[in-house]
Amino acid sequence: MNIKKTWPASKFGSRLRGGKQDEHSKPRWYAYQAPYPEPKAEKPNLYYARLLMDDMAGAVSELTALAQYLYHHQVLYERYPDVAELLECTSIVEMTHMELLAETIMHLGGQPKLGVRTNCGMEWWRGDQVYYGYDICDMLSADIEAERQAIINYKRHIEMIDDKYVKALLERILLDEQHHLEAFKAKRQKYCYPHR
Numbered sequence: 001m002n003i004k005k006t007w008p009a010s011k012f013g014s015r016l017r018g019g020k021q022d023e024h025s026k027p028r029w030y031a032y033q034a035p036y037p038e039p040k041a042e043k044p045n046l047y048y049a050r051l052l053m054d055d056m057a058g059a060v061s062e063l064t065a066l067a068q069y070l071y072h073h074q075v076l077y078e079r080y081p082d083v084a085e086l087l088e089c090t091s092i093v094e095m096t097h098m099e100l101l102a103e104t105i106m107h108l109g110g111q112p113k114l115g116v117r118t119n120c121g122m123e124w125w126r127g128d129q130v131y132y133g134y135d136i137c138d139m140l141s142a143d144i145e146a147e148r149q150a151i152i153n154y155k156r157h158i159e160m161i162d163d164k165y166v167k168a169l170l171e172r173i174l175l176d177e178q179h180h181l182e183a184f185k186a187k188r189q190k191y192c193y194p195h196r
């Protein structure tokens with residue numbers, strides 16, 4: 001199989017993966033400060049590829065998170081610019097996770113499509129898997145829940161996968177999700193429970 005090599009020299013790689021910021025640009029990065037392992041696998045394994053497809057583009061996934069945070073960024077930007085900026089930067093990190101998972105799925109012999117494989121065929125990702133919300137507090141609660149669920153899923157998959165390279169990648173992504181969870185909780189505390 002011809003695996004497209006985008007590590008470490010992809011066009012957007014240095015920016016998406018934590019490269020230096022132009023001093024006049026907005027901060028584009030909100031992640032745990034540590035490098036990512038190179039996406040690879042000990043050997044092809046379609047079962048592991050299927051697990052990573054769930055993480056990449058299932059109902060609770062990187063794709064759902066990046067779309068949801070980007071939407072929340074757009075609707076909160078006028079009134080809550082600090083929250084909107086956090087959400088935009090976090091969305092870009094989720095996109096990076098998606099890219100890293102997609103590359104790993106290819107190394108495992110799978111095809112990283114925007115959906116999950118079920119016993120009945122492909123179940124495609126849908127826009128109604130995003131929580132659109134009504135105000136800042138229910139949006140942040142949904143974003144916190146998305147991170148909590150992602151942490152649970154990654155911990156489960158780290159237990160299930162016996163491949164040192166894939167495990168290392170998921171363990172690194174997990175650090176970002178824990179970082180995001182704390183950042184979202186701090187914003188909810190600031191705007192939703194300021195007197196507690």
Ligand SMILES: [Fe+2]
Pocket residue numbers: 062065093094097150173176177
């Ligand atoms: Fe993520």
Ligand SMILES: [Fe+2]
Pocket residue numbers: 065090094147150176177180
């Ligand atoms: Fe996250």
